[in-house]
Amino acid sequence: MKDPLSKTIVGIEPSGIRKFFDIVSEMKDAISLGVGEPDFDTPWHIREEGIYSLEKGRTFYTSNAGLKELKVEICKYLNRRLGVQYDYNHETIVTIGGSEAIDISLRAMLDPGDEVLIPQPCYVSYLPCVTLAGGKPVIIELKVENQFKLTKEQLLAAITDKTKVLILPFPNNPTGAIMEYDDLKEIAKVVEEKDIFVITDEIYSELTYGKKHVSIAEFPGMKERTILINGFSKSYAMTGWRLGYAVGPRNIIEQMVKIHQYAIMCAPTTSQYAAVEALRNGDSDVETMRNAYDMRRKYLINALHEMGLECFEPYGAFYVFPCIKSLGMTSDEFATKLLKEEKVAVVPGTAFGNCGEGFLRISYAYSIENLKIAMERIERFVTKIKK
Amino acid sequence: MGEKLREQILMAIDKNSKLTSKDLAAMLGSTEEEVEKTMKDLEAETIICGYPTLINWDKTESEKVTALIEVKVTPQRGQGFDKIAERIYKFDEVESVYLMSGGFDLTVMIEGKSMREVANFVSSKLAPMEAVLSTATHFVLKKYKEHGLPLVHEKSDERMLITP
Numbered sequence: 001m002k003d004p005l006s007k008t009i010v011g012i013e014p015s016g017i018r019k020f021f022d023i024v025s026e027m028k029d030a031i032s033l034g035v036g037e038p039d040f041d042t043p044w045h046i047r048e049e050g051i052y053s054l055e056k057g058r059t060f061y062t063s064n065a066g067l068k069e070l071k072v073e074i075c076k077y078l079n080r081r082l083g084v085q086y087d088y089n090h091e092t093i094v095t096i097g098g099s100e101a102i103d104i105s106l107r108a109m110l111d112p113g114d115e116v117l118i119p120q121p122c123y124v125s126y127l128p129c130v131t132l133a134g135g136k137p138v139i140i141e142l143k144v145e146n147q148f149k150l151t152k153e154q155l156l157a158a159i160t161d162k163t164k165v166l167i168l169p170f171p172n173n174p175t176g177a178i179m180e181y182d183d184l185k186e187i188a189k190v191v192e193e194k195d196i197f198v199i200t201d202e203i204y205s206e207l208t209y210g211k212k213h214v215s216i217a218e219f220p221g222m223k224e225r226t227i228l229i230n231g232f233s234k235s236y237a238m239t240g241w242r243l244g245y246a247v248g249p250r251n252i253i254e255q256m257v258k259i260h261q262y263a264i265m266c267a268p269t270t271s272q273y274a275a276v277e278a279l280r281n282g283d284s285d286v287e288t289m290r291n292a293y294d295m296r297r298k299y300l301i302n303a304l305h306e307m308g309l310e311c312f313e314p315y316g317a318f319y320v321f322p323c324i325k326s327l328g329m330t331s332d333e334f335a336t337k338l339l340k341e342e343k344v345a346v347v348p349g350t351a352f353g354n355c356g357e358g359f360l361r362i363s364y365a366y367s368i369e370n371l372k373i374a375m376e377r378i379e380r381f382v383t384k385i386k387k
Numbered sequence: 388m389g390e391k392l393r394e395q396i397l398m399a400i401d402k403n404s405k406l407t408s409k410d411l412a413a414m415l416g417s418t419e420e421e422v423e424k425t426m427k428d429l430e431a432e433t434i435i436c437g438y439p440t441l442i443n444w445d446k447t448e449s450e451k452v453t454a455l456i457e458v459k460v461t462p463q464r465g466q467g468f469d470k471i472a473e474r475i476y477k478f479d480e481v482e483s484v485y486l487m488s489g490g491f492d493l494t495v496m497i498e499g500k501s502m503r504e505v506a507n508f509v510s511s512k513l514a515p516m517e518a519v520l521s522t523a524t525h526f527v528l529k530k531y532k533e534h535g536l537p538l539v540h541e542k543s544d545e546r547m548l549i550t551p
Binding site: 015017020021024025030032034035036037039123124125173291295296298299302303345347351368372 | 398399403406410413414415416544546547548549550551
């Protein structure tokens with residue numbers, strides 16, 4: 001019998017998180033701080049709108065690129081938040097979560113051999129998606145001394161004649177790092193000079209603390225070379241609804257719609273109606289959740305500092321990324337031992353790239369009560385190691 | 388900082404008064420002393436009036452009956468509704484009293500051990516007051532949500548334990 005499998009697919013490594021998930025699932029009473037989704041339920045008025053759309057029998061396909069009302073609301077939102085104007089009709093596509101937007105934007109832009117710059121540590125999908133699209137992933141290793149920001153120097157050093165796309169994953173999962181106005185200004189200059197394109201994944205844009213989120217699309221000349229990806233999962237606690245979007249230059253979006261129409265048809269109709277409500281009336285929900293996350297963030301950083309772990313202050317997403325290098329263990333050893341001895345699950349930094357070695361991702365998408373118990377256990381564990 | 392910290396403390400303990408001043412200091416990026424002082428001030432100004440616990444008595448052995456009474460009263464010259472409201476809220480049985488707009492004046496929430504106890508209160512204490520014109524008593528059959536917190540169902544964390 002012939003080998004039924006594609007060599008490309010077999011060659012892709014399964015997510016490092018998977019292995020850990022299997023160990024945690026075995027443990028009944030473990031506290032997990034390993035989740036990458038909000039602990040809040042989708043606000044009721046948004047859920048109710050989804051239910052209402054079902055009651056009304058809105059159970060048909062929408063147009064490929066998405067419901068017109070939703071696309072209009074997305075463009076209004078982006079204009080309100082970033083001051084960037086997009087045409088709902090030609091520059092907007094509604095996707096199955098931000099994940100699909102990552103996939104199809106890469107497929108729409110890459111030819112074999114094209115290089116894509118991926119700053120790590122980062123979300124696990126970019127690298128395999130680049131490979132699947134026939135591109136060549138080129139890793140830029142971000143440094144804790146730069147607060148895990150991408151610097152102009154690092155970018156310049158990674159660009160070659162074959163570089164086509166830079167992925168900008170900020171606010172960042174797993175580090176919580178953000179790029180501020182001055183940081184992005186430098187990057188934008190290089191992008192224009194070197195004539196490359198940007199895919200900016202801003203799924204955590206609503207979750208920044210004390211600092212305003214800035215998008216690279218806001219800079220002059222950048223809208224024309226940027227695909228901006230966002231969605232409803234993190235900001236409105238709508239992970240299970242699977243709804244995201246991408247906006248960008250008409251010629252790229254048109255090709256993305258083409259892939260989307262053949263592979264997906266359209267994003268779930270119920271979710272799209274709920275999302276219209278989220279964008280129209282959800283600002284205060286986002287603020288309530290942001291305030292809650294911010295208190296937990298401060299609480300965690302304080303607790304980690306008190307137990308003597310280094311942790312730079314992250315201003316975005318809902319993760320802290322403490323350094324455990326002083327304890328003389330690898331991330332994997334620490335996480336495995338912590339789970340076995342104190343029954344707390346955290347994710348080793350290495351799950352997000354090799355340069356995550358020596359770090360842990362701790363999520364604060366949990367109640368303060370939960371975090372308190374977990375921090376007590378981690379402190380006990382760290383004290384034991386230090387002895 | 389002062390005004391902001393006051394507001395932040397109130398928001399944080401509104402649904403969870405169990406948080407210690409150490410926790411609050413960490414959560415709000417302040418110091419324990421500062422938090423304690425601010426809370427003392429808030430107590431002194433009766434902005435914080437107490438730290439009660441939200442109990443679902445229906446799940447315990449003890450029998451409790453809650454009633455909502457619509458009361459029409461004659462406001463008194465110079466004192467409006469405040470005096471009569473005070474005369475009513477001083478009774479231990481009274482859980483809460485609100486001045487209302489619309490078809491009646493005061494909403495009075497009563498908690499008693501039995502329907503008879505509530506009925507006695509209304510007929511012998513509340514209704515005979517000179518300023519009270521009429522009462523309409525409604526008994527609560529089941530409580531679903533109080534102080535922004537649902538009382539009926541507990542939902543466990545259904546998220547997968549580890550996700551990217």
